[in-house]
Amino acid sequence: KQEVTQIPAALSVPEGENLVLNCSFTDSAIYNLQWFRQDPGKGLTSLLLIQSSQREQTSGRLNASLDKSSGRSTLYIAASQPGDSATYLCAVLYNQGGKLIFGQGTELSVKP
Amino acid sequence: DAGITQSPRHKVTETGTPVTLRCHQTENHRYMYWYRQDPGHGLRLIHYSYGVKDTDKGEVSDGYSVSRSKTEDFLLTLESATSSQTSVYFCAISDLTANYGYTFGSGTRLTVV
Numbered sequence: 001k002q003e004v005t006q007i008p009a010a011l012s013v014p015e016g017e018n019l020v021l022n023c024s025f026t027d028s029a030i031y032n033l034q035w036f037r038q039d040p041g042k043g044l045t046s047l048l049l050i051q052s053s054q055r056e057q058t059s060g061r062l063n064a065s066l067d068k069s070s071g072r073s074t075l076y077i078a079a080s081q082p083g084d085s086a087t088y089l090c091a092v093l094y095n096q097g098g099k100l101i102f103g104q105g106t107e108l109s110v111k112p
Numbered sequence: 113d114a115g116i117t118q119s120p121r122h123k124v125t126e127t128g129t130p131v132t133l134r135c136h137q138t139e140n141h142r143y144m145y146w147y148r149q150d151p152g153h154g155l156r157l158i159h160y161s162y163g164v165k166d167t168d169k170g171e172v173s174d175g176y177s178v179s180r181s182k183t184e185d186f187l188l189t190l191e192s193a194t195s196s197q198t199s200v201y202f203c204a205i206s207d208l209t210a211n212y213g214y215t216f217g218s219g220t221r222l223t224v225v
Binding site: 031032034036042043044045046049051089091093096097099100102103104105 | 142143145154155157160162170202204206208211212213214215216217218219
């Protein structure tokens with residue numbers, strides 16, 4: 001069964017800290033992997049999209065890495081800010097145009 | 113998100129009434145999806161479409177139907193709403209032109225009383 005797991009489920013850090021969110025997937029034959037951010041009561045905002053042939057993607061203070069062989073991805077957030085507080089979702093796509101399989105998310109709280 | 117809109121944003125309806133949610137995109141993307149999000153269950157796929165008039169069921173399709181008569185519109189209908197269908201509904205789009213990355217709409221919060 002294709003499953004995506006995110007650890008930890010919740011994380012609280014002081015402002016300014018660098019942090020890593022983890023995502024693991026059981027089937028390594030992925031097409032791509034996408035990280036999303038969701039604020040309370042809001043929709044999902046795409047942060048980074050990594051194709052299966054890529055090792056990492058960067059956008060501003062965010063860096064996502066992909067290791068297909070070990071079935072893992074990490075989202076690195078540098079110099080965290082209170083505005084980074086949200087739920088972060090990892091999702092894996094196995095087929096073009098297919099269904100995204102989501103992890104349960106990591107709820108991040110950055111304290112001023 | 114720019115390029116994908118959902119309507120209505122909020123709706124309260126009574127048990128047993130039909131309800132239609134609309135997803136409209138201006139990106140000309142081939143694939144469209146309806147998900148529901150519930151505490152403890154995360155995001156679950158209801159139905160999806162891979163072209164005009166081409167649709168298929170997802171993992172939680174019972175009690176829902178969809179239609180796609182134009183590339184830009186994907187409608188989700190609850191034939192006879194039940195309290196278990198109280199949820200937040202998200203539409204999403206994807207396409208080769210976006211490397212099959214998903215873009216989500218802002219969601220519809222549906223309450224069935």
